Amino acid sequence: MAMTTIKRVTRTEPCSRHHRASYYAQDVSEGPPGRLASLCSSCRYSSQSGNISAAMVSIAVQPPTETQTCRPIYPPVVAQTHVRAGGRHNNTHLFATAALLDDQGRVLDGQLGGALVATGYAVEDRGSGSRHQSVAFAFPDLALTYAGVYPIRVDVYRVNYDDGDTDNATMIDQAETELFYGFSEAVAVQRPTSEERSLLRKLRQSGCDIPSTPT
DSSP states (O other): OOOEEEEEEEEEEEESSSSSEEEESSSSSTSOOOOOOOOTTTTTEEEOBOOOOOOEEEEEOOSSEETTSSSSSSOOOOEEEEEEEOSSSSOOOEEEEEEOOTTTSOOOOTSSOOOOOEEEEOOOOGOOTEEEEEEEEETTTEEEOOOOEEEEOOOOOOOGGGSSOTTTTEEEEEEEEEEEESSSSSSOOOEEEHHHHHHHHHHHHOOOOSSSSSO
16 A cells, blocks of 8 residues: 655644644645544654554444434444554654545545544553454544435554654555445434444543533
């Protein structure tokens, strides 16, 4: 997979936790209208001694089979990757972006609302052994603009401050959700699985603002 880079744009307005904000977007000036979550150095996941290499990204929480347009998708989409502990020193930060795709895999700009950028949260990772740490990226308020059938693609990026190139981020992997349907009328609520509920609970305990019920 070819490496992709995106530019970082720094703004001085405060982030949601009242820190100096840094925003990441593929094209801030011409991008989709969905708002960009603030990713300041005080908020985002940081690996001071981890080794992030050829990371595999998966969708840990799938969207519901059916959702109503203009309402937050619940369960929320959550992507997950694993970081190997140890190795050489890496002052690395991770974040992820979400994009809505059509049936040809093309990005549908302007048709996915909500925060399209997510910071990484470290969560307990019992299944991978002590040498790994799980990092999750939650998108709790994504909403479809139009009815249709779509997947959502999540791209995970890293910024490595040790190499001195702090103005660019490199995509390390991407994953797509299963297809789901958007309807203009109300649909039945779909609950997350027990495994998905466990991860969502861990994210809330880590400070991620995820609703426990549909809003």
